[in-house]
Amino acid sequence: MRIVFAGTPEPAVPSLRRFIESGRHEVVAVLTRPDAIAGRGRKVTRSPVGMLADEHGIPVLTPKRPSEPEFMAQLTELAPDCCPVVAYGALLPQAVLDIPRFGWINLHFSLLPAWRGAAPVQAAIDAGDEITGASTFQIEAGLDTGPVFGVVTEKIAVTDTAGALLGRLAETGARLLETTIDGVEDATLQAVPQPTDGVSYAPKVLPEDGHIRWDQPALAINRRIRAVTPAPGAWTEVGGTRLKLGPVEMVEEHLPARVIEVRKTGVFIGTVTTAIRLDQVQPQGKRMMSALDWARGARLEPGAVVA
Known part of the structure; x- marks a missing residue:
């Protein structure tokens, strides 16, 4: 499939790397957040996902908002079949969600419907959960409410920091996301609606x-x-x-x-x-x-x- 990969921080890098190295799907572009000032030197810095795309000569799209007409025109011209997403960091309007024929498939670092939102790993540790994981689901208008394709589970160690746990989930989740995209292409995978009970939310950590x-x-x-x-x-x-x-x-x-x-x-x-x-x-x-x-x-x- 032709894919446009959307992601921004380091935990999204393993997923993009798997798509690049597997060669099964053509990564025609990467969507990431605009370059930002970071570090003690206060230098304008490309996102980790953007830097990996640059290394492989993949076009990088950095709209301030995905609703910008110019970006929507670019995405339409690229004609992706599917857009896998890992921690992109901006809401996608319905007009953008409708462009790829298989839609946008998100890797979320929780066992949905638990810990929908921006900081699921932090919330799971703070709540004392013993088990967490990652889920792939079809993005729709609601906040992490779409039907789920697959999950992987991960035990939370008593010494785990959010960084350590997220590092493991980024790797196992990357395999899950690749398998999900393969299954969608082969029509061997069917998304299942999330249960209505067990819903919890993980707002951004300030x-x-x-x-x-x-x-x-x-x-x-x-x-x-x-x-x-x-x-x-x-x-x-x-x-x-x-x-x-x-x-x-x-x-x-x-x-x-x-x-x-x-x-x-x-x-x-x-x-x-x-x-x-x-x-x-x-x-x-x-x-x-x-x-x-x-x-x-x-x-x-x-x-x-x-x-």
């Missing part, structure tokens, strides 16, 4: 969602930190200064909530249940370092607290 509330149980704090790692990142405040947190360890002892205690064995913070031991932290304007190195340099007063 930087303020990474602000850790220490008046919660240690288990909930641990899950939240893992859910927002690596992005947008977990953080707290010490003495009015923001401190970014890496993954932490729960320990079987108690400290008053929010109180920091520095020992030879590490830096501990109290919660409403058991304490948490910090591992790596990043003070503002500095690199990641061990929590003990940070605490020694910060010269914390006895009874110092986080906010």
